[in-house]
Amino acid sequence: MRHFFVEQTYHTARRLRGNENSLTTTWFWQVGIMAFICLGLASECLAASTRPKALTFYAVQGPTNPPNQTLTVSRTSSKTATLTASDNATWLTVSPATTSMTTSATLTVAVNTSELAAGTYNGTITVKIGTWYTKTVSVTLILSPATPPPPSPTSSATLTWDAVTGAPVSGYTVYVGEAPRLYTRTINVGTVTSSTVNSLTVGRTYYFAVTAYNSAGESPPSNEVSKSID
Numbered sequence: 001m002r003h004f005f006v007e008q009t010y011h012t013a014r015r016l017r018g019n020e021n022s023l024t025t026t027w028f029w030q031v032g033i034m035a036f037i038c039l040g041l042a043s044e045c046l047a048a049s050t051r052p053k054a055l056t057f058y059a060v061q062g063p064t065n066p067p068n069q070t071l072t073v074s075r076t077s078s079k080t081a082t083l084t085a086s087d088n089a090t091w092l093t094v095s096p097a098t099t100s101m102t103t104s105a106t107l108t109v110a111v112n113t114s115e116l117a118a119g120t121y122n123g124t125i126t127v128k129i130g131t132w133y134t135k136t137v138s139v140t141l142i143l144s145p146a147t148p149p150p151p152s153p154t155s156s157a158t159l160t161w162d163a164v165t166g167a168p169v170s171g172y173t174v175y176v177g178e179a180p181r182l183y184t185r186t187i188n189v190g191t192v193t194s195s196t197v198n199s200l201t202v203g204r205t206y207y208f209a210v211t212a213y214n215s216a217g218e219s220p221p222s223n224e225v226s227k228s229i230d
Helices: 002-016 020-046
Strands: 048-051 054-060 069-075 081-087 092-095 098-101 104-111 119-129 133-144 154-160 171-177 185-190 194-201 205-214 225-228
Touching (some): 048 133, 054 069, 081 092, 092 119, 171 194, 194 205
Parallel strands (some): 054 133
Antiparallel strands (some): 081 119, 119 133, 154 194, 171 205
């Protein structure tokens, strides 16, 4: 473009010697060419758009991310152009980062909430077509705190056993677990020979055994019984 302008100026200078009117005509012709080129680029810029103008994601803390959303980039020109997309947040991803387009292209926007605290997060996506079109799209993520699961219903089981004879007994201990001979709870019930075990989760099976103890120590466990809680 610069070379063309210099050449026209050179010829104008030569015509100046013979006819001043020729100078005026040539000068306005050059300006007209320049204005036409600039207006052409401007109309190309105005003919492109990105939709939607903003994105909002809603999510709850946990392992599941919200569904992806899309951005659609459109233009009236049918010439092939290079589209680039980038984001400015670690939790935000736009893809593809680079692609070719003619009249339209679709971008996928995803968020990752796995390491985020509850709150509102803001980011931006920048879309470019060649060197003449740039659009910024705001992205908002609203992350709600995880809702604790409702407590599991519980029930109880009542145990009875025979008293130990032939030796003094200071008391009995009830053992409770969810696998045979693997006990996770111990309950000292005193010298009684029955006990109700509470806080047993419905739908699970529990295993029970009883021991006696005195000043000399603790007896071996009794035979084991089990119960499915419903």
